Amino acid sequence: MKKGGVILYPTDTVWGIGCDATNEAAVAKIYQIKKREETKAMICLVDSDNRLARYVKDVPEVAWDVMNLATRPTTVILDGADGLAKNLVAEDGSIAMRITQEVFSKELCYRMQKPIVSTSANISGEPAAQNYRDISEEILSAVDYVCTSRRNEHQPHQPSSIIRLRKNGEVTIIR
Numbered sequence: 109m110k111k112g113g114v115i116l117y118p119t120d121t122v123w124g125i126g127c128d129a130t131n132e133a134a135v136a137k138i139y140q141i142k143k144r145e146e147t148k149a150m151i152c153l154v155d156s157d158n159r160l161a162r163y164v165k166d167v168p169e170v171a172w173d174v175m176n177l178a179t180r181p182t183t184v185i186l187d188g189a190d191g192l193a194k195n196l197v198a199e200d201g202s203i204a205m206r207i208t209q210e211v212f213s214k215e216l217c218y219r220m221q222k223p224i225v226s227t228s229a230n231i232s233g234e235p236a237a238q239n240y241r242d243i244s245e246e247i248l249s250a251v252d253y254v255c256t257s258r259r260n261e262h263q264p265h266q267p268s269s270i271i272r273l274r275k276n277g278e279v280t281i282i283r
Contacts, residue, residue, distance in 0.1 A: 109220060113252035114138055116243060119153065120181045120210035122228050122265045123237040125251060126153075129163075129223035132193040138225055139195070141250040144232035146195050151183050151204040151268070153226040155217035160205050163223055165190050171273050175207055181268040182206065185282070187275050192223065206268055212257040228267065238265040 109115060112134045114127045125141060127134035129152045139146050154160045161167055165188030175182055189196075189203035197203055205223065208214050217224050228236035229243045237243040240259040248254060270282035 109134070109224070112137075114141065114250075115253045115255060116229050116248065116251050117213065117216060117255040118210070118240070118258040118261070119213045119226050120206075120208045121268050123240060123243055124153075124213075124226040125229050125247070126216075126224045126226055128220065129192050129196055129225050132195055135193040135196045135225060138227060141247065142227065142230070142232045144227075147199070148232070149185075149198050149202075149204055150196060150225050150227040151206055151270075152192070152196070152223035153206055153208045153213055153217055154223050155214045156207065159217070159221075159223065160207055163191050164188050164203065164205065166275065168273055168275060168277075170277070170279070174271055174273065178269065181208070183268045183270045185270065185272040196225065202272075204270065212255070216255075236267055239263065 109128050112131050114137050117124055117126055125138050164186045171184050183204050183206040185202050185204045187202050229247050230236055239261055272280040
């Protein structure tokens with residue numbers, strides 16, 4: 109990933125396609141793999157509060173409360189993305205971020221020392237890959253590396269909750 113590669117990896121939700129969230133070419137490759145329009149947002153994973161705060165200007169206090177009180181993985185969409193690939197940031201300057209608690213993805217984020225893109229391992233419009241066995245051959249052959257962690261797992265997984273938090277205090281539950 110440090111050289112612009114794209115990986116498949118297990119996350120705290122479904123299997124994901126990931127790359128360095130600061131690398132515009134790598135982000136573009138994920139859009140191509142997923143056959144997804146670049147206007148559709150993707151989520152970034154980070155390993156800590158501090159890392160999230162480095163890539164979002166002025167995180168509202170309510171965001172910390174939402175993430176700390178959540179009972180399942182929760183992605184927050186925040187204004188003021190900073191230092192991320194331009195093609196990853198929404199037109200309004202917002203970015204979707206989640207602090208992962210899952211062991212493998214947390215360690216991966218820590219070792220990268222940057223946010224990692226985390227978009228479901230599927231062609232856009234198809235069902236998300238809950239487990240490794242659900243990933244299509246088309247996706248498997250398009251990435252640069254497939255992580256070995258949790259490949260034998262066969263459990264139901266679901267995407268994260270998504271909550272939009274505006275600086276003006278407006279809260280919108282997306283999913």
